[in-house]
Amino acid sequence: xxxxxxxxxxxxxxxxxxxxxxxxxxxxxxxxxxxxxxxxxxxxxxxxxxxxxxxxxxxxxxxxxxxxxxxxxxxxxxxxxxxxxxxxxxxxxxxxxxxxxxxxxxxxxxxxxxxxxxxxxxxxxxxxxxxxxxxxxxxxxxxxxxxxxxxxxxxxxxxxxxxxxxxxxxxxxxxxxxxxxxxxxxxxx
Amino acid sequence: xxxxxxxxxxxxxxxxxxxxxxxxxxxxxxxxxxxxxxxxxxxxxxxxxxxxxxxxxxxxxxxxxxxxxxxxxxxxxxxxxxxxxxxxxxxxxxxxxxxxxxxxxxxxxxxxxxxxxxxxxxxxxxxxxxxxxxxxxxxxxxxxxxxxxxxxxxxxxxxxxxxxxxxxxxxxxxxxxxxxxxxxxxxxxxxxxxxxxxxxxxxxxxxxxxxxxxxxxxxxxxxxxxxxxxxxxxxxxxxxxxxxxxxxxxxxxxxxxxxxxxxxxxxxxxxxxxxxxxxxxxxxxxxxxxxxxxxxxxxxxxx
Numbered sequence: 001x002x003x004x005x006x007x008x009x010x011x012x013x014x015x016x017x018x019x020x021x022x023x024x025x026x027x028x029x030x031x032x033x034x035x036x037x038x039x040x041x042x043x044x045x046x047x048x049x050x051x052x053x054x055x056x057x058x059x060x061x062x063x064x065x066x067x068x069x070x071x072x073x074x075x076x077x078x079x080x081x082x083x084x085x086x087x088x089x090x091x092x093x094x095x096x097x098x099x100x101x102x103x104x105x106x107x108x109x110x111x112x113x114x115x116x117x118x119x120x121x122x123x124x125x126x127x128x129x130x131x132x133x134x135x136x137x138x139x140x141x142x143x144x145x146x147x148x149x150x151x152x153x154x155x156x157x158x159x160x161x162x163x164x165x166x167x168x169x170x171x172x173x174x175x176x177x178x179x180x181x182x183x184x185x186x187x188x189x
Numbered sequence: 190x191x192x193x194x195x196x197x198x199x200x201x202x203x204x205x206x207x208x209x210x211x212x213x214x215x216x217x218x219x220x221x222x223x224x225x226x227x228x229x230x231x232x233x234x235x236x237x238x239x240x241x242x243x244x245x246x247x248x249x250x251x252x253x254x255x256x257x258x259x260x261x262x263x264x265x266x267x268x269x270x271x272x273x274x275x276x277x278x279x280x281x282x283x284x285x286x287x288x289x290x291x292x293x294x295x296x297x298x299x300x301x302x303x304x305x306x307x308x309x310x311x312x313x314x315x316x317x318x319x320x321x322x323x324x325x326x327x328x329x330x331x332x333x334x335x336x337x338x339x340x341x342x343x344x345x346x347x348x349x350x351x352x353x354x355x356x357x358x359x360x361x362x363x364x365x366x367x368x369x370x371x372x373x374x375x376x377x378x379x380x381x382x383x384x385x386x387x388x389x390x391x392x393x394x395x396x397x398x399x400x401x402x403x404x405x406x407x408x409x410x411x412x413x414x415x416x417x418x419x420x421x422x423x424x425x426x427x428x429x430x431x432x433x434x435x436x437x438x439x440x441x442x443x444x445x446x447x448x449x450x451x452x453x454x455x456x457x458x459x460x461x462x463x464x465x466x467x468x469x470x471x472x473x474x475x476x477x478x479x480x481x482x483x484x485x486x487x488x489x490x491x492x
Contacts, residue, residue, distance in 0.1 A: 024273065034333065064377075072226065072228035073228070073229055073233075074413065082332075083242055084233045084236050084237065084242070085233070085245075086245045086257065087243050087244070087245055087254070088229045088232060088233060088254055089248075089254055090245045090246045090247060090254055090255075091246075091247050091248035092248070093248045093250070103310060107250075108250035109249040109251075110247070110249075110250075111250070111252035124247075124248045124250060125250060126248070126250045126251065126252075127250060128270060129269065129270040129272075129277050130279060155245060156245060157245065157247065176245065179303060
């Protein structure tokens with residue numbers, strides 16, 4: 001609260017989809033709509049090449065939300081050639097919640113296949129309590145966590161490149177790729 | 190590892206008095222679990238300093254890698270997902286030797302000088318004297334020492350006794366990015382732990398406690414556990430102690446029993462000799478069969 005008794009809201013006019021922050025669904029969304037405004041579902045300022053649009057999957061075909069992230073043991077992909085890091089995280093894995101694991105008959109340490117419309121990877125399943133199903137617009141949405149650091153040569157056991165799964169989207173301002181939200185399907189390998 | 194013969198307080202399978210002219214500060218490592226982010230920097234630092242490289246294993250569906258302590262893994266981050274008071278807690282424990290004040294391993298060890306306790310509290314294995322019997326493994330209430338198959342020697346965390354001896358902190362402490370690990374005199378560490386407890390209690394961790402189990406005389410690796418009422422949720426024994434069998438193993442009882450048995454056998458032997466006399470071998474009798482009829486053993490026809 002300010003001395004004049006009201007709040008202030010600042011925004012620069014430098015954002016392409018600005019001036020104010022807005023919620024847009026990712027281009028691959030588990031929902032067919034944007035719950036806040038159905039007319040504009042995804043970011044209209046995002047950069048997408050025409051042909052890449054065809055490589056987006058639908059929730060019907062790929063029902064689970066995936067996200068990619070790094071692990072504390074790693075630094076980008078540089079540490080692929082560090083033996084200590086290879087000992088600490090020896091093999092590629094994918095994290096799924098207990099509900100999804102039960103639904104799919106996947107047990108701790110099983111080899112699973114993760115597919116998006118663009119590609120597939122195989123990895124060990126790490127079934128965790130930390131990822132729970134979210135209820136989004138009345139619908140249960142499961143999340144698949146995909147740590148990156150595998151693919152190419154390295155000292156760990158061979159793995160797949162997580163970015164074979166990710167979509168080709170550049171955000172509206174700095175072209176950051178949309179690697180944190182996309183759709184996949186999983187099954188036991 | 191580092192041999193500081195003046196600072197050895199106790200030595201396995203030895204009875205002579207330790208040198209006592211020099212006094213050293215009692216040290217401790219404080220592991221504040223509430224600050225740990227599970228990055229495994231301590232584990233990497235341990236591998237680097239001690240030149241240990243465990244095998245690149247497999248992921249069995251866990252963040253705990255390698256899956257267990259080994260002769261190449263002296264400290265290990267263990268990850269547990271526990272429901273505590275209705276909420277999910279990701280408990281991360283830096284596992285490794287606790288350097289007990291009354292070490293079960295040292296008490297169990299039958300090899301003179303293979304396990305020593307320094308006056309600063311560090312319990313160290315001298316592998317060159319180790320006979321690979323594995324008694325220390327059964328003697329340890331925390332399941333820490335690991336036998337290496339290739340050389341039949343037992344290995345565990347040394348609390349970087351080689352670094353501490355020259356005034357450095359252990360390698361894991363140096364690597365920790367969140368100050369979850371600290372090192373200093375036991376007194377300071379306990380004071381710091383108390384300070385952390387006050388903070389944790391204020392933040393709603395009303396069961397937070399210091400883990401410095403008195404069943405083993407206190408330890409020189411002390412934990413601050415946010416859920417201190419349930420150390421077993423972290424994989425730590427609730428009330429560790431060295432077993433009663435181990436207590437008699439190197440005590441006057443077992444020694445006296447041993448000496449008594451030796452004398453009893455000697456005395457029994459003397460009486461047996463007096464009563465029964467020496468054992469008489471029967472003379473070889475001439476045998477039937479293909480001998481020469483004069484008691485000589487059978488030979489080949491050619492000889």
